[in-house]
Amino acid sequence: MRNTMIAQEPSLARAQVSLGDPEISYPLWPPITTGCPKTSNDDVQYPLEIDYDYGALDLAIFEQAPLPGLDRWAPLLPPLLDGLSIGEGGTPLVASPRLADLSDFDGELYVKDESQNPTWSHKDRLNLCTVSAASRSGATGIVVASSGNHGASAAAYAARAGLPCIVLVSATSPRNIISFVRGYGAAAIAVPSAARWPLMRQLQERLGFQPVSNVTTSHTGHPFGPEGYKTVAYEVYAQLGRRVPAAVFVPTGYAEILYGVWKGFDEMRRLGVTGHVPRIVACEPASRGALALAIETSRPVASVPPNPTDAYAIGSTINGYRGVVAVQRSNGAALRVSDDDMRRAQADMGRTGIWNELSSAAGLAGFRNALADGETFDGPVVCVSTSSGFKDIATGTHTAPEVSGEWDEVVAALRDTYGIRV
Numbered sequence: 001m002r003n004t005m006i007a008q009e010p011s012l013a014r015a016q017v018s019l020g021d022p023e024i025s026y027p028l029w030p031p032i033t034t035g036c037p038k039t040s041n042d043d044v045q046y047p048l049e050i051d052y053d054y055g056a057l058d059l060a061i062f063e064q065a066p067l068p069g070l071d072r073w074a075p076l077l078p079p080l081l082d083g084l085s086i087g088e089g090g091t092p093l094v095a096s097p098r099l100a101d102l103s104d105f106d107g108e109l110y111v112k113d114e115s116q117n118p119t120w121s122h123k124d125r126l127n128l129c130t131v132s133a134a135s136r137s138g139a140t141g142i143v144v145a146s147s148g149n150h151g152a153s154a155a156a157y158a159a160r161a162g163l164p165c166i167v168l169v170s171a172t173s174p175r176n177i178i179s180f181v182r183g184y185g186a187a188a189i190a191v192p193s194a195a196r197w198p199l200m201r202q203l204q205e206r207l208g209f210q211p212v213s214n215v216t217t218s219h220t221g222h223p224f225g226p227e228g229y230k231t232v233a234y235e236v237y238a239q240l241g242r243r244v245p246a247a248v249f250v251p252t253g254y255a256e257i258l259y260g261v262w263k264g265f266d267e268m269r270r271l272g273v274t275g276h277v278p279r280i281v282a283c284e285p286a287s288r289g290a291l292a293l294a295i296e297t298s299r300p301v302a303s304v305p306p307n308p309t310d311a312y313a314i315g316s317t318i319n320g321y322r323g324v325v326a327v328q329r330s331n332g333a334a335l336r337v338s339d340d341d342m343r344r345a346q347a348d349m350g351r352t353g354i355w356n357e358l359s360s361a362a363g364l365a366g367f368r369n370a371l372a373d374g375e376t377f378d379g380p381v382v383c384v385s386t387s388s389g390f391k392d393i394a395t396g397t398h399t400a401p402e403v404s405g406e407w408d409e410v411v412a413a414l415r416d417t418y419g420i421r422v
């Protein structure tokens with residue numbers, strides 16, 4: 001049976017609530033994509049989240065198998081567009097004892113492999129919710145600023161919803177990503193990063209397109225998006241045999257996934273399904289680390305210079321406030337991981353069967369740094385791997401040594417190129 005045929009229960013979503021002041025709420029419709037109007041100021045804009053009628057929830061929802069298609073979690077998601085799902089979610093939680101050995105860890109280590117979503121990244125969980133919201137609120141199209149996963153995923157869901165999609169990329173965006181976006185029929189336009197947000201606003205005002213990525217100076221994003229990431233927490237809980245992990249390490253850019261994972265676990269705790277939340281640990285490139293700086297300096301939002309990193313998907317120069325909430329409320333942490341840490345983690349994951357892009361390896365890299373700092377974990381540890389290796393900037397640049405097939409040449413090529421001695 002096709003996933004989209006699964007009977008949907010109605011959403012229990014009832015309002016948009018300010019993260020700047022949870023006492024302040026707004027009607028559920030239309031989605032407010034410019035942050036909380038009452039608590040935001042010129043320096044800091046606060047995101048909104050969705051509140052639900054939790055009292056009306058049948059807790060049997062947490063006994064479901066974590067199969068693909070987020071429709072099964074519909075009561076705890078914003079209203080979804082019927083038939084939009086393309087099998088997002090239900091990704092494997094891969095037991096990784098060899099990675100644990102390679103990390104000198106004698107506990108249970110798992111990788112939540114988000115590359116197994118329809119567009120090969122976690123962003124599909126978000127875009128199911130945002131594109132549903134855009135369509136249900138009468139948007140004429142979708143606009144998204146992204147050089148990677150978010151743009152491609154939004155393009156796919158827009159195509160599925162029958163909405164035109166404009167993806168604002170940068171001139172340095174990887175070519176494979178442009179092909180990916182255009183493959184879904186979206187229009188990719190390269191604009192300087194400073195022009196992206198003003199242009200998004202214009203497309204919103206002039207054409208009625210709805211932004212599914214951020215349009216404010218400090219990150220607020222689409223209020224419905226991170227709700228989709230809560231399902232990572234519901235799935236992990238089920239996949240661990242109804243256990244809560246000790247910690248979840250998450251590659252972090254604007255912390256929308258970080259927040260969603262925390263909120264999912266926190267909902268289960270508040271509903272009495274579980275007793276506690278795991279430590280939620282943000283893993284950012286060491287050359288940037290805006291969230292780490294915000295936490296260290298007790299600020300809602302901090303900016304960092306655009307220092308170089310190859311982890312382009314998580315190279316944010318300003319943190320999302322959601323990250324501060326998730327880290328502080330879970331007694332978590334915001335860690336900086338170097339590009340070399342990520343490269344080593346990426347290579348080890350590849351050698352144990354999971355090929356992910358450099359940014360996606362930040363979770364494992366952060367976990368290893370925490371171990372090296374003497375952290376201990378009283379229970380299973382989950383590293384989220386957010387996307388596939390096909391998205392990397394290095395992908396498509398490797399070559400294979402050419403040999404005639406003569407044995408001596410093969411032996412030399414294996415030795416010289418790969419260090420393999422036969």
Ligand SMILES: Cc1ncc(COP(=O)(O)O)c(C=O)c1O
Nearest residue numbers: 252253254255256257313386387
């Ligand atoms: C591969 C990858 N990992 C992690 C992230 C970070 O997600 P967030 O911005 O929700 O922190 C992104 C965001 O684009 C991404 O593409």
